[in-house]
Structure formats: structure tokens, C-alpha cells
Amino acid sequence: MHKLLLKGGLVVDPAAGEIFPADILIEKGKIAAIGQDLEASEGTVIDVGGRLVSPGLIDMHVHFREPGFEAKETIATGSRAAARGGFTAVACMPNTDPVADNRAVISYIRARAEQAGLIKVYPVAALTRGSRGEELTEMADLKEAGAVAFSDDGRPVSSAAVMRRAMQYARMVGLPVISHCEEPTLSAGGVMHEGYMSTVLGLPGIPAAAEEIMVARDIILSEHTGCPLHIAHVSTAGSVRLIREAKARGVPVTAEVTPHHFTLTDRAVAGYNTSAKVNPPLRTEEDVAALKEALADGTIDVIATDHAPHTVEEKDVEFQLAPFGMVGLETAVGLVWTELVIPGVLSPVEAIRKLTVNPARILGLQDGVIRVGADADITIIDPGLTEVVDPSTFASKGRNSPFSGKKLQGLPVATIVRGRLVYDRGLLAVT
Numbered sequence: 001m002h003k004l005l006l007k008g009g010l011v012v013d014p015a016a017g018e019i020f021p022a023d024i025l026i027e028k029g030k031i032a033a034i035g036q037d038l039e040a041s042e043g044t045v046i047d048v049g050g051r052l053v054s055p056g057l058i059d060m061h062v063h064f065r066e067p068g069f070e071a072k073e074t075i076a077t078g079s080r081a082a083a084r085g086g087f088t089a090v091a092c093m094p095n096t097d098p099v100a101d102n103r104a105v106i107s108y109i110r111a112r113a114e115q116a117g118l119i120k121v122y123p124v125a126a127l128t129r130g131s132r133g134e135e136l137t138e139m140a141d142l143k144e145a146g147a148v149a150f151s152d153d154g155r156p157v158s159s160a161a162v163m164r165r166a167m168q169y170a171r172m173v174g175l176p177v178i179s180h181c182e183e184p185t186l187s188a189g190g191v192m193h194e195g196y197m198s199t200v201l202g203l204p205g206i207p208a209a210a211e212e213i214m215v216a217r218d219i220i221l222s223e224h225t226g227c228p229l230h231i232a233h234v235s236t237a238g239s240v241r242l243i244r245e246a247k248a249r250g251v252p253v254t255a256e257v258t259p260h261h262f263t264l265t266d267r268a269v270a271g272y273n274t275s276a277k278v279n280p281p282l283r284t285e286e287d288v289a290a291l292k293e294a295l296a297d298g299t300i301d302v303i304a305t306d307h308a309p310h311t312v313e314e315k316d317v318e319f320q321l322a323p324f325g326m327v328g329l330e331t332a333v334g335l336v337w338t339e340l341v342i343p344g345v346l347s348p349v350e351a352i353r354k355l356t357v358n359p360a361r362i363l364g365l366q367d368g369v370i371r372v373g374a375d376a377d378i379t380i381i382d383p384g385l386t387e388v389v390d391p392s393t394f395a396s397k398g399r400n401s402p403f404s405g406k407k408l409q410g411l412p413v414a415t416i417v418r419g420r421l422v423y424d425r426g427l428l429a430v431t
């Protein structure tokens with residue numbers, strides 16, 4: 001099979017915390033050698049030109065909408081968006097129609113990803129049947145079918161008893177529970193963060209406490225059951241405090257933050273822009289500062305997009321009627337660089353760690369490393385390259401980005417999955 005040589009890059013090893021100049025030789029979809037002045041007798045040579053050569057980025061929280069909502073996104077279009085955003089693997093959430101709560105749907109998702117043939121798609125299975133929060137799914141069966149975690153993302157698990165039982169079984173099966181933390185009696189009717197801005201705009205609010213109460217509950221249940229718990233889309237300073245304290249006590253909890261939550265505040269809702277409507281909602285300046293501090297001190301393990309595409313028709317309505325969610329795959333790397341790396345919140349290695357080894361460890365994947373013998377999943381990043389976000393150029397079907405018109409610096413220029421170039425921005429010399 002084909003050989004591929006990546007010449008003259010700066011290789012990022014997030015596990016070891018190092019960046020060093022090296023070439024990478026790829027054979028049969030695997031990394032065959034890493035070193036200086038490698039040669040390929042036959043095959044393709046890509047001149048990386050001093051750019052960063054990272055393990056393929058992993059987004060552990062996306063919504064690919066298939067089966068059931070193919071007008072918003074399909075596994076094929078989502079895969080293209082991921083590749084264009086520099087992601088070689090994603091974990092997709094089960095809030096499809098039908099819900100991914102049985103073996104047939106998990107197998108279907110994997111088959112569609114295989115047909116799309118671009119990136120790796122790891123399905124997250126529902127925690128409860130229909131994500132209704134009542135009866136548990138067949139967890140062992142779902143794991144065998146290929147599920148990498150359990151979650152009812154999109155809906156809160158309102159019963160503590162159900163969540164406790166779910167964690168007991170998930171622990172036995174050996175997969176983590178990903179929790180969408182939202183106390184439904186507090187969030188009911190809310191469409192944005194509850195605070196000064198919601199008062200000014202006259203919109204019903206979702207208080208920070210709606211998230212924090214459930215973060216506290218699920219930490220207590222994780223400690224009680226010993227089940228690894230991953231908190232999805234952390235948005236408040238109070239959640240950060242709870243997670244930091246739980247980690248210090250050794251509770252098996254991990255957490256993620258989205259680029260929109262570390263970049264924007266509820267001020268983005270002014271003008272009733274439905275692209276800024278998301279769950280959990282955009283919060284305040286203090287929350288954004290706390291999220292950045294938590295990224296820097298390791299309280300937040302992962303950066304994940306919560307890529308949630310909706311159609312233009314669905315979003316082009318009064319703010320209160322629009323669905324929650326924004327697309328994120330094609331702006332994530334640029335936002336991480338522009339908002340975190342360039343200002344010095346995270347070093348390049350720390351940022352890449354939260355997009356590779358950390359999500360891989362949480363989901364029990366072999367991906368996220370550059371090592372001889374590993375799958376040749378690689379993302380090439382140009383830290384100096386800039387662009388202005390233009391949603392009309394997205395490979396995703398979704399156009400619902402609040403970052404339209406924003407200038408980003410630090411962008412993916414090529415994405416390689418199992419030794420195959422699945423995205424090429426056209427800036428590298430290929431011979």
C-alpha cells in the first residue's frame with residue numbers, strides 16, 4: 001500500500017508534553033517511523049514547512065443528526081465538517097430519531113460513518129430508553145455494538161435514582177457516563193442565561209444554579225458509585241469550583257468546555273441573534289474567566305465543540321422559538337488558538353492535549369497519540385494562518401455560527417486519517 005512522508009514538521013507529542021522537529025513516515029495507514037531526514041523510496045511526500053504536526057484531533061461531543069434529522073446534518077456532511085476542522089475522530093451524541101438506545105442504531109451509525117469514509121465516528125449510546133430518563137438501556141449490548149460512553153445529552157436525567165442506577169451499571173460495563181447537567185424545574189421556559197442581559201432583553205432566563213445543582217448531584221453519585229463521570233459543556237464558575245473540589249478529593253470526574261463558552265458572553269444574544277442561542281446558555285464575563293482558569297489549571301480536561309447544526313429555517317424565527325445549538329467543528333481550532341494559545345492561557349501542547357490524549361483516555365480509545373505502530377491520524381496546524389469566519393463556506397449543513405465575521409488565527413491545513421489525506425487546504429507542497 002501507499003507510503004506517505006511528512007517532511008519538515010514540528011511534531012507535537014501531547015502525552016510527553018514535547019514539541020520537536022521530525023519527519024513522519026506512514027505505511028499501510030500506520031506510523032512507521034518518526035525521526036530526522038527520513039526518506040521514502042516511493043509514495044507521496046508532503047512538505048509540512050515547519051508547521052505543527054499533531055496527533056489527529058478528537059471532538060468527543062458532536063451531533064451528527066442521523067438517523068432522523070438529515071436536513072440538519074448527516075454523518076457524511078458532519079464527517080466532512082470534522083475533517084475540514086482538523087478532527088480525525090468524533091464521538092456523536094444519541095439524540096437522533098430513533099434515539100441511539102439500541103444495537104441497531106449504533107450499528108447503523110457506524111455503517112454510515114464507514115460509507116462516508118473520512119473520519120472515525122464513535123457512537124455514544126443513550127443512558128435511558130428514548131432518553132426519557134426512566135428505564136436504563138441494555139448497556140452491555142450497546143458496548144458490544146461499539147458504544148464508547150453513555151449519555152442522554154440534550155435532555156437532563158431528572159431522577160437521581162435513575163442516574164445512580166445508570167452509573168452503577170455503566171461502571172460494571174466499564175464505560176463512562178457523560179452528563180448534560182440541567183435541573184429542569186429551574187431551566188424550564190428559559191432561553192438564555194438568567195442575569196442582567198436577560199432582564200434587559202426581556203427574555204426568560206436559565207440560572208447558573210440549574211447547571212450547578214446537577215453537577216453537584218452527579219459528582220456525589222460518581223463518588224458513591226465509583227463510576228467515571230464526564231461533565232459535558234461546563235458553562236459556569238460554580239460548576240468549575242465543584243469539579244475542582246471533587247477532583248482534589250479523588251472523585252473520578254472529568255469535564256469539557258466548548259469554544260463558544262470560553263469565548264462569548266450573554267451579550268452575544270443582544271439583537272436576538274438566534275445563532276447565539278445554545279444550551280447551556282452563554283454566561284457572563286466572570287464565568288468565561290473561570291473557565292479559562294480551569295482550562296489552565298487542568299480542572300477542565302477537554303475542549304469539545306458540542307457541534308449542534310440546525311437548518312436556517314429552524315433558526316430564522318423569534319428567539320424564544322428557535323432551537324438551542326450552534327455549529328462548532330469548523331471554527332474550533334481557530335478559536336482555541338485565537339482565544340487560548342495566542343493570549344497565553346494554554347501552551348500549544350496543553351491545548352492539543354485537551355483535543356487528543358485527554359478525550360481518548362476518557363473514552364478508552366487508542367487514538368490521540370503519535371507513536372510508531374499507531375494509526376496514522378494526524379492534523380497539521382498552521383499557527384500563523386488567519387481567516388475570517390464565513391459560514392457559507394462550511395462543509396457542515398449548519399450555518400448557525402455566532403462567529404460569522406470573526407477573524408481567527410491558527411488553523412488546520414491538512415487532516416490525515418489512517419494515512420489518507422481527508423482534508424487539504426492546498427497550502428502544502430505535495431510531490
Ligand SMILES: NC(=O)N[C@@H](CC(=O)O)C(=O)O
Binds near residue numbers: 153154155280309
Ligand atoms: N447544545 C445545544 O444547544 N443543543 C444540542 C443538545 C445538547 O447538547 O444538549 C442539540 O442537540 O441541538
Ligand SMILES: [Zn+2]
Binds near residue numbers: 233279280
Ligand atoms: Zn447537552
Ligand SMILES: [Zn+2]
Binds near residue numbers: 153
Ligand atoms: Zn450536545
